[in-house]
Amino acid sequence: MPIRTIAVGIVLLTLAIVSADAYAVDLSVAIGQSFPATDTLADINEENADARACLEGLCWPRVKFAVDVEAAQPGKGDALVRFPSPRETGSEVNDRVAMQWYAARGEDGRAIKAPAVIVVHESGSGMTVGQLMAKGLRNQGLHTFMIQLPGYGLRKQNGVKDDGTGFLIRMKQAVADVRRARDAVAALPLVDAEHIAVQGTSLGGFVASDAAALDAGFDSVFLLLSGGDLNDIIHNGEREAAKVRERLEAAGIRGEQLAQLVGEIEPLRIAHRLNPERTWLYNGTYDNVVPLKNGVALAAAARLQPEHHVRMTANHYSGVIFIPYVLEHIRNGIDTADRLDMPPMNN
Template sequence: MSFRTLAARVLFIVLTIGATEAYAVDLSAAIGESFAAADTLADIQEENADAKACLEGLCWPRGQFAVDVEAAAEEKGDALVRFPSARTTSNPTNDRVAMQWYAARDEEGHAMKAPAIIVVHESGSGMTVGQVMAKGLRNQGFHTFMIQLPGYGLRKVPGEKKNGAEFLIRMKQSIADVRRARDAVAALPLVDADHIAVQGTSLGGFVASDAAALDDGFDSVFLLLSGGDLHDIIHHGHREAAEVRKRLEAAGIQGEALVELINTIEPLRIAHRLDPKRTWLYNGTYDQVVPLENGQALAAAAHLAPEHHVQLSANHYSGVVFIPYVLTHIRSRIDAVEQPKASD
């Protein structure tokens, strides 16, 4: 598939998904308000020594925090949600998490109570796929919250350059922020806290898988173009993976030092903690950034049944043409998870 053809298809998908966004949902009752929240991160219960060591490096002291709702920038959702990062750095701009809230709405266009999905974006600076996923899932009837990861969007410091040394620090912060986002969202009005899911794409998929494996915080987990064995992906992967490798090498992080650092966030160490009945993984069979075998490694570690590991006839970029399918599949899987709850 040529770049021009792929770009045209991406544009078509964006326009199709955004077609129902001719107006913003009125969240004026929440904008300007602050809501009290608290971490519900569970105590570590893990018999495997290696997994326990990994978890101890990813968790943080639980506490209470405020969730503030602000007016959204144009075409950036219906409201902006801010809260303090669970793992702080020396940068206050980076340490204040931002989420774009796309509100679920009824047939008349009014905001309504509905389940929520935390959407974790890809590595691109524009977070384009993350925003497409957030809008598309909102159109499926969910409140969606696209979280801006450290160094992105409102958390980016002007003039700051990305370097390899900060990559792993920010990955740990991202994992903690996504898990805390679950508790921030649960404190907001109109959110049905009985079902809060997480969806991540590419970089966001790695973050989401680790955040979901910390405990049983998320009711459903959807990982798109993601996998395991990060060292293998960074060492052999193309495009984004190769860029990460170059930044790490430029920072002097390579060889055993690279293996040791990446191991601290390796999804395969804790993937067995994901609930295989409530986790779905989507991989491209021709993906050269996150190869299929890396997806298969994660699926095996998480004990996913074949129907929970969806293989798409695409590479890392042409996979965007399957976004409409993935959106409806997520809707149907959450409905299926919710049915047993309703009969309890």
């Protein structure tokens, strides 16, 4: 699909989603307040030695922490949620996590109690698709929290150029941030903590899959344009994947060293820990950034049934036209996951 057509599709989709975002919801019950939270990360319980080693490299000591809610930046949701990263890098700017809160609202326009979704954005600096997903899922009646990954948005350090050396450090931090985000969101008013999901797109999909595999913290998982075998994707994927490869090689990270470092965050090592009944994966059949074969590899490792691995006739960019379908599918998936918890009916 031509780039111009994709760009027009993004504009039209943005207008359709933003049309329901003409006014902010009153979150005075939360803005200006600090809420206590505690890490609920479970103890590592894993028989597979390789998976256990991977988990040990991603987990962190559980502590209590504060969740602060501030006024939103213009055009960036209804409120801004901040909390400390569980994995510090020494940067005060980067180590304070930021999430854009798009509040679920009722027919009268007021904020309501509803399930929540942590939205993990793609690699683009504008986080455009992440914000589209957050707004679109909010319009499905869900509280959404688009988390700004390390080095993005409010966490970006001015004057600090990314030469690739910190990529893997930030990825580990991102995984921890997303999992802690679940506990931060659960501490907020209006959030139905009985169901907190995670959704990630592209780069965000890799982060989300690892964060969800740490334990059973998330009630449902939705991965868009994502997959497994990061070493293969970095070496053979085009566009964004190629840029990552170039930055890493420029930093002198290549070959066996690259494979070893990427292996520390490899989703395939721990994907078997995802609940196949509560996990959905969406891939483009013509994707040349995260090829379909890498999606198939992740689906196989997670033991997903065909109905949980959705294949879209699209590439990594034209897949934007499927977002309205994906948004509705996620809403239905959350409802399906909720029904799994329902006791059997008496006959």
